[in-house]
Each structure stands twice: as C-alpha cells, then as structure tokens.
Amino acid sequence: MSVDALKGALPGYAKDTKLNLGSLTTTSQLTEQQLWGTVLACALAARSATVIRELAEEAGDHLSAEAFEAAKGAASIMAMNNVYYRATHLIGDETYATLPARLRMSIIGKPGVDKVDFELWCLAVSAVNGCGRCLESHEKVVREAGLSRELVQEALRIAAVVNATAATLDAEAALAPATV
Numbered sequence: 063m064s065v066d067a068l069k070g071a072l073p074g075y076a077k078d079t080k081l082n083l084g085s086l087t088t089t090s091q092l093t094e095q096q097l098w099g100t101v102l103a104c105a106l107a108a109r110s111a112t113v114i115r116e117l118a119e120e121a122g123d124h125l126s127a128e129a130f131e132a133a134k135g136a137a138s139i140m141a142m143n144n145v146y147y148r149a150t151h152l153i154g155d156e157t158y159a160t161l162p163a164r165l166r167m168s169i170i171g172k173p174g175v176d177k178v179d180f181e182l183w184c185l186a187v188s189a190v191n192g193c194g195r196c197l198e199s200h201e202k203v204v205r206e207a208g209l210s211r212e213l214v215q216e217a218l219r220i221a222a223v224v225n226a227t228a229a230t231l232d233a234e235a236a237l238a239p240a241t242v
Contacts, residue, residue: 064120068113068227076230082223092216096179098124099133103183104221106137107190110228112235117224132175136183139169143184144191151195178207182217189221 065087072080090097102121105114122130146165150158173180185200201214 064116068116068231071112071231071234072227073230073234076226079223079226079230082219083227086220086223090216092182092213093179094124095126095129095175096182096213096217097220099129099136099175099179099183100186100217100220101224102130102133103136103140103187104190104224105228106134107140107187107221108225108228110232112231113224113228128174129179132169132173132180133183135169135173136180137187139167140184140187140191140193140196143167144188144193144196147195147199148191148193151193178204178209181207182209182214185214186217186221189218190225 065083069080069083072083087097087101092100098121101117102125105117105121108114121133125133142165146163170180170184181200181203185197185204188196188200204214205211
C-alpha cells in the first residue's frame with residue numbers, strides 16, 4: 063500500500079488532491095528523511111486511519127527506525143503544544159504568553175534525528191493543526207538553521223495535501239452506505 067493506493071482511492075471530484083498527492087514525493091527538494099518524516103507526521107496529525115496506514119507503510123521504506131519514531135514524536139508533541147499555544151494566543155491576553163506552560167516537551171530538545179528535520183515536521187504538523195504561534199516559532203528555527211523559504215513552503219504543501227487526502231477519504235467513508 064502506498065501513495066498510489068491513496069491516489070486510487072480518491073474520488074473524481076478530488077482530482078486536484080490526487081494530482082498534488084502524486085507529485086509531492088516525486089518532485090521534492092527536501093532530503094528523503096525530511097520528506098518522508100513530514101509525510102508521516104502530517105498523516106498522523108490528520109488522524110485518518112486509512113491515510114496513516116498507507117503512508118506509514120511507505121514512509122517506513124524511506125526512514126530509519128529512529129526517524130520513524132521521531133516523526134511520530136513530532137505529531138504527538140505538537141498535538142499537545144498546538145492546542146495549548148493556539149488557545150493561549152486566541153484568548154488575546156498576552157499575559158498567558160508570559161506564564162510557564164509547565165508541559166513536558168523534552169523530545170524537542172533531543173528528538174533522535176537532526177534537529178532541523180524534527181523542527182520541520184513540527185512546523186508541518188502545526189499547519190495541519192492550525193497553530194499560528196507554533197508555525198511562527200518552528201519556521202524561525204528552521205530558517206535560522208539554513209532551510210530556505212521554498213523548503214518550508216514544500217513542507218506546508220505536504221501538510222495541506224495529506225490533510226486534504228485524509229479529509230476526503232474519511233468523508234467518503236462516512237457517506238458510504240452501511241453494509242450489514
């Protein structure tokens with residue numbers, strides 16, 4: 063199973079998503095680890111069992127065991143951080159930004175892979191989860207580490223397409239007639 067299986071499962075009205083999904087992994091300027099870690103982390107963030115199964119299997123062919131675990135860790139830590147930091151930002155009282163979060167986040171300091179790769183995955187997951195404060199923070203880190211805006215944009219495109227694939231396939235599954 064793979065990207066090709068997901069493309070085959072997408073309905074006709076999602077032709078743009080299908081085409082975009084097909085080009086993500088074939089035209090990437092990201093390193094193989096950056097690309098597949100971003101794909102895996104975004105699949106996990108999108109929370110679609112079908113998309114997770116398909117993309118995790120293919121990502122496993124391209125990532126070391128350590129990178130696979132780190133991509134899962136990026137999705138996990140950002141599931142927590144994106145809720146917290148998005149909420150403190152949306153409240154509109156900057157005092158919350160000065161209070162200690164008191165959330166354990168040690169994986170960010172020691173992710174088990176190149177820090178820039180992990181930060182890129184956190185950035186992409188933050189796009190899926192819609193946390194502006196985390197997007198700003200992780201974009202700054204990866205840019206200071208030398209990644210170009212074009213590579214950041216590529217990670218954001220991956221997040222968008224993986225999320226659209228998950229939303230479309232989950233919607234189709236929900237709309238399908240129940241089998242008895």
